[in-house]
Every structure is written in C-alpha cells, then in structure tokens.
Amino acid sequence: xxxxxxxxxxxxxxxxLLRQNISTEKSIADLYTYIFNKNGKQLRARLSxxxxxxxxxxxxxxxxxxxxxxxxxxxxLIHDDVVDESPTRRGVKSVNNIWTNAHGVLIGDYxxxxxxxxxVELGSxxxxxxxxxxxxxxxxxxxxxxxAIGNTSITLSRLEDISYFKTGRLFEASARCGAxxxxxxxxxxxxxxxxxxxxxxxxxxxxxxxxxxxxxxxLGKPAFQDIKEGKVTYPFYFAYKNANSNEKKILDTMxxxxxxxxxxxxxxxxxxxxxxxxxxLALKYINKCRVSACKLDNGIQQEMLKLLDTSINRIK
Amino acid sequence: xxxxxxxxxxxxxxxxLLRQNISTEKSIADLYTYIFNKNGKQLRARLSxxxxxxxxxxxxxxxxxxxxxxxxxxxxLIHDDVVDESPTRRGVKSVNNIWTNAHGVLIGDYxxxxxxxxxVELGSxxxxxxxxxxxxxxxxxxxxxxxAIGNTSITLSRLEDISYFKTGRLFEASARCGAxxxxxxxxxxxxxxxxxxxxxxxxxxxxxxxxxxxxxxxLGKPAFQDIKEGKVTYPFYFAYKNANSNEKKILDTMxxxxxxxxxxxxxxxxxxxxxxxxxxLALKYINKCRVSACKLDNGIQQEMLKLLDTSINRIK
Numbered sequence: 208x209x210x211x212x213x214x215x216x217x218x219x220x221x222x223x224l225l226r227q228n229i230s231t232e233k234s235i236a237d238l239y240t241y242i243f244n245k246n247g248k249q250l251r252a253r254l255s256x257x258x259x260x261x262x263x264x265x266x267x268x269x270x271x272x273x274x275x276x277x278x279x280x281x282x283x284l285i286h287d288d289v290v291d292e293s294p295t296r297r298g299v300k301s302v303n304n305i306w307t308n309a310h311g312v313l314i315g316d317y318x319x320x321x322x323x324x325x326x327v328e329l330g331s332x333x334x335x336x337x338x339x340x341x342x343x344x345x346x347x348x349x350x351x352x353x354x355a356i357g358n359t360s361i362t363l364s365r366l367e368d369i370s371y372f373k374t375g376r377l378f379e380a381s382a383r384c385g386a387x388x389x390x391x392x393x394x395x396x397x398x399x400x401x402x403x404x405x406x407x408x409x410x411x412x413x414x415x416x417x418x419x420x421x422x423x424x425x426l427g428k429p430a431f432q433d434i435k436e437g438k439v440t441y442p443f444y445f446a447y448k449n450a451n452s453n454e455k456k457i458l459d460t461m462x463x464x465x466x467x468x469x470x471x472x473x474x475x476x477x478x479x480x481x482x483x484x485x486x487x488l489a490l491k492y493i494n495k496c497r498v499s500a501c502k503l504d505n506g507i508q509q510e511m512l513k514l515l516d517t518s519i520n521r522i523k
Numbered sequence: 524x525x526x527x528x529x530x531x532x533x534x535x536x537x538x539x540l541l542r543q544n545i546s547t548e549k550s551i552a553d554l555y556t557y558i559f560n561k562n563g564k565q566l567r568a569r570l571s572x573x574x575x576x577x578x579x580x581x582x583x584x585x586x587x588x589x590x591x592x593x594x595x596x597x598x599x600l601i602h603d604d605v606v607d608e609s610p611t612r613r614g615v616k617s618v619n620n621i622w623t624n625a626h627g628v629l630i631g632d633y634x635x636x637x638x639x640x641x642x643v644e645l646g647s648x649x650x651x652x653x654x655x656x657x658x659x660x661x662x663x664x665x666x667x668x669x670x671a672i673g674n675t676s677i678t679l680s681r682l683e684d685i686s687y688f689k690t691g692r693l694f695e696a697s698a699r700c701g702a703x704x705x706x707x708x709x710x711x712x713x714x715x716x717x718x719x720x721x722x723x724x725x726x727x728x729x730x731x732x733x734x735x736x737x738x739x740x741x742l743g744k745p746a747f748q749d750i751k752e753g754k755v756t757y758p759f760y761f762a763y764k765n766a767n768s769n770e771k772k773i774l775d776t777m778x779x780x781x782x783x784x785x786x787x788x789x790x791x792x793x794x795x796x797x798x799x800x801x802x803x804l805a806l807k808y809i810n811k812c813r814v815s816a817c818k819l820d821n822g823i824q825q826e827m828l829k830l831l832d833t834s835i836n837r838i839k
Binding site: 230232234235238283286289290291308309310312313314315316317319320321323324326327328330332335336339340342343345346347349350351353354 | 546548550551554599602605606607624625626628629630631632633635636637639640642643644646648651652655656658659661662663665666667669670
C-alpha cells in the first residue's frame with residue numbers, strides 16, 4: 208500500500224516533468240498539451256520507476272528517465288495512429304483526426320527528438336544505448352507488421368516476434384534502464400528486464416484480444432480494427448489455423464474488409480477457438496513473467512505482479 | 524584539387540558506412556536500399572567532413588559522424604514527403620508514392636532511430652546534444668511552417684526563422700559536430716558553424732526560388748509545389764507585399780490552388796518583384812556566409828566557399 212502510494216507520487220512528478228518547458232510556439236504547445244492532457248496507463252513509466260526504486264537517491268533522474276520513456280512511447284502512438292488512420296486514442300480524437308496526418312508525423316518527430324534531448328541530459332551512455340536500440344526495434348516491429356498485412360500464412364513465431372518488437376521491447380527497456388540508472392547488478396537487471404519483456408508481450412496479446420471482444424465504449428477506440436486493416440493477429444491466426452477450406456474462404460473475405468460485420472467476425476473467430484487459443488498463449492507469457500518476478504525481492508516482485516494483474520484484467 | 528579528391532574519397536567511406544549492417548528483414552532492406560541507392564548532394568555530410576578535416580586522426584569517427592548526419596537528414600526528407608504528399612524525390616518516386624504513407628512514416632522512424640544508435644556508439648555527449656537538439660528544432664521548423672499554410676500576413680522574420688530551423692539548423696550542426704569531434708577551439712567552432720548556418724539559409728532560399736523557376740526535369744520533383752500547397756515562401760511573400768489590392772486578390776486565389784497555371788504564377792510573381800527581392804535576400808545570407816568563411820584557414824575556407832558556390836549556382 209505504502210509502495211503504491213509512493214509510485215503514484217513518483218508518477219505525479221513524472222507528469223509534472225512532461226508538462227514542463229512546453230514550446231513557446233502556440234501551435235506546438237496546443238498539440239503537445241492535447242497529447243499529454245490525458246494520461247494513458249503509463250505502464251512503461253511505472254516499470255522504470257519500479258525498477259529504479261531500489262536506489263531512491265537517484266531522485267530526479269528517476270522521474271526524468273520515466274518522462275523520457277513516456278515521450279518515446281507517445282511519439283510511437285501518434286505515428287501509429289497516422290499509420291493505421293485511427294480516428295481515436297484513449298477515448299478522444301487522435302491528432303491526425305483533429306489536425307492532419309502531417310501534424311501527426313511532425314509532432315511525433317518533435318516529441319521523439321525531445322526524448323533524445325532529455326536522454327543526452329540524463330548523461331548515461333548505457334541508458335541512451337538501450338533506449339535508442341529499443342526505438343529502432345519498435346519501428347522494425349511496426350514495419351514487419353505492415354509487411355505482413357493480408358498474410359494468412361504468417362507463422363506463430365513471426366507473430367511473437369512482432370509482439371516483442373512492437374511492445375515487449377520498450378517494456379523491457381523501461382525496466383532495464385531503471386536498473387541501469389541504479390547501477391544494479393546484472394542478475395537484478397536481467398531478471399526485471401525479462402519480467403517486463405514478458406509482461407509487455409502479455410499486454411500486446413491482451414490488446415489483440417480486446418480488439419476482438421469489441422467493446423468500443425470501454426476501449427476508447429474502434430474495435431475489430433485489426434481484421435478490418437488486414438492485420439493478422441493471434442485470434443485470427445489461430446482461427447485460420449483451425450479452419451476448414453470453406454471457413455478459410457470466409458476468413459479471407461473478412462480480412463481487410465472495412466465493412467465486415469462485427470457479429471459475424473466474433474462468431475467465427477470464437478467458433479474456431481481463436482480467442483481460446485490466444486488466451487492459452489497469453490498464459491505461456493504470464494507464466495514466464497511470473498517466473499522472472501519470483502526472482503525479484505519482495506517489494507519489487509509485488510509491484511511487478513500487480514502490473515501483470517492490471518494487464519491481464521484490463522478492459523481497455 | 525587535392526582537397527576535393529580527399530573529400531570525395533571521404534564521402535565514399537561515408538556511403539560505404541551507410542550501406543553497412545542493413546537489416547536482414549527483407550521488407551526493411553528493400554526500403555532502405557531504395558532510399559540510399561541514389562545519393563543527393565550530401566552537403567551536410569560534406570560540411571561535417573570539411574569541418575572535421577583539421578584532425579584526420581579521428582579517422583573512422585569522421586565518416587561515422589557524416590553517416591549519422593545523412594541518416595538524420597534522410598529521415599526528415601522521407602517524413603517531409605509524407606507531410607507534403609510529394610510523389611517524387613531526387614528524380615525518382617518517393618517512398619510514399621511507391622509504397623504507402625505508412626511505410627514513409629515507419630522507415631523514417633527506423634532511419635532516425637538508427638542515427639541515434641550510431642550516435643551513442645560515437646560516444647561524444649556534446650555531439651549527441653547538438654544533433655538531438657537540431658533534430659528537435661527541425662521538426663519545430665516544419666510544424667511552424669505547417670501552421671503558416673495559407674497565412675499571407677506572415678512576417679519576413681518569421682519566414683527567416685523557418686528557413687533557419689528547417690535547413691540552417693542541420694547545416695550548422697553538421698559543421699559544429701565536425702569541429703567538436705576534433706576538440707576544436709571555440710573560435711573555429713563558432714566561425715565554421717556560423718558559416719554553415721548561413722550557407723543552409725542560402726540553400727533554402729535557393730530551394731524556394733527553384734520551385735518558382737519551375738524546371739521540373741532538372742529539379743527532379745514537381746515545381747510550383749509551394750504555392751499549390753498554400754505555403755508562403757519568399758517569392759510569394761515579396762510579391763504579396765508589393766501587390767495592390769487587386770493583385771492581392773489574384774494571389775489569394777492562387778495560394779493553395781492545386782490546379783493553378785504555372786505560367787500565370789510565374790508571370791505575377793516576377794512582375795511583383797518576388798524573384799528579384801528573394802535574390803536580394805539570398806545576397807544578404809551569401810555575404811554573412813562569406814564573412815564567416817573569411818575567418819577560417821585557407822584550405823577549409825576554400826572548401827566552404829566552393830559549397831556556397833554550388834548552393835548558389837545549383838539548378839536542382
């Protein structure tokens with residue numbers, strides 16, 4: 208309880224930092240303020256704060272690191288919304304919807320480079336190395352996914368790669384950088400990074416599941432987007448694998464069809480065990496996450512397990 | 524002559540570096556190879572090589588720095604093409620034209636973050652500081668320009684700010700980082716940075732002029748794009764300033780009109796001294812550039828003046 212309060216207090220400091228030194232250019236300030244007006248779950252910031260909580264003497268550096276990670280994450284979200292042409296994000300209109308794609312691209316670049324400016328100020332080469340390589344791998348994951356659109360013969364291991372690069376990688380880097388900030392031992396650094404990496408993959412699998420469960424109001428964004436965009440994610444992958452040739456034909460017509468019936472998609476994906484098998488896959492990563500968590504000291508272990516619970520039970 | 528040969532030899536090393544360690548992911552390698560298949564003028568890489576040529580003991584680090592700068596520059600070009608919906612770049616189709624906007628956004632991010640990965644490897648905090656802040660200001664310049672679309676009451680000093688942020692800033696950073704790499708004295712560092720900054724602004728003014736001169740074949744990209752996109756650049760700014768109320772109305776109908784007649788635009792902009800006054804403005808920056816160049820040692824001074832000549836006399 209005390210720990211949670213302390214984490215929330217830390218997050219407040221991070222959010223203060225995120226809202227500091229906003230550009231004096233009105234158009235940039237407007238965009239920036241809009242983006243950071245509504246906090247997301249801030250899981251990556253939390254991960255870095257938990258991981259660096261072993262050495263609170265790092266004080267403001269801990270907050271700065273978490274703010275840098277939030278900046279990087281938000282830059283990728285804004286670009287993703289341009290890439291996916293998403294009209295909403297966190298229950299409100301996306302940047303590309305209120306403004307334009309051009310604004311989305313450029314404010315994404317602005318926030319991204321701002322993260323690097325702060326990273327240099329932080330002054331840790333190891334952290335800069337980890338975060339720049341994570342950023343590179345995130346865009347790699349997104350490009351691989353883009354290339355896989357409409358590809359019904361994609362393998363499970365390829366989908367797992369995408370989940371790692373797209374999501375697991377920054378979760379991992381957040382925890383690793385928190386540990387690096389405290390000059391932690393390799394054992395701690397690797398355990399918490401591994402735990403966070405698998406947590407990230409669980410988070411992504413849950414994301415893929417939520418898209419197929421289709422509760423748009425709770426999600427704060429449109430549902431059944433993946434199938435409409437032609438993205439093969441786990442529920443579709445497993446359903447397709449289990450489909451007979453007739454069902455495969457039906458699934459083929461659904462993939463990339465912007466006007467597909469939500470009810471029909473839900474029906475066939477469920478019938479072919481797409482949801483069930485995705486849940487089983489999630490269990491594999493939940494277990495991996497737990498195994499790594501158990502190797503951590505009690506306080507940090509509890510916090511990581513709480514984040515895992517939040518990720519599993521979330522409805523948005 | 525010997526110097527020029529040596530610069531071209533250095534550039535070859537830079538281009539080798541740019542083509543090294545290409546992703547094993549085919550889709551990424553295809554995009555990346557396409558982008559770096561055709562070299563541009565590589566002025567920024569040249570600037571950093573010239574500036575760092577005082578201390579050739581830096582060897583491979585000089586090439587790496589120039590490669591990092593080329594990566595940053597190309598990332599911004601690719602994003603610009605998405606922002607401007609440009610169909611061509613350097614005489615060939617743009618990434619967003621052959622592939623999609625989504626590919627443009629993501630490969631831009633990939634190249635951008637690759638630059639930061641290499642920057643960390645380079646291991647100079649001062650260089651990382653300069654390049655991350657330059658990147659941030661480039662996107663700032665692009666955002667200010669985007670916000671100014673259709674704004675016929677924009678001031679000259681605001682247009683000069685945009686030219687500095689969009690173009691002068693990275694020219695300046697390229698020279699400054701070259702000097703920083705050699706641990707140069709402040710005097711040299713500031714002189715060459717200033718010289719490069721003004722060279723960059725000359726380059727941008729010339730770019731704005733070329734767009735209005737309209738030779739698409741030589742340009743390798745469509746002409747009269749600025750006026751069609753509603754961008755007020757120098758030729759339009761000066762013409763508008765000199766226009767009477769009737770001519771202002773005509774210019775108003777031309778700004779942002781994708782189907783405007785090239786001949787009519789050319790005619791009115793010339794008649795109202797838009798080209799002439801832009802050329803005068805260029806002279807101001809050419810002089811500033813020359814003044815700073817004169818403070819440099821003979822060899823480096825000659826190289827900077829050659830780049831200035833190239834920038835002034837270029838037809839694309």
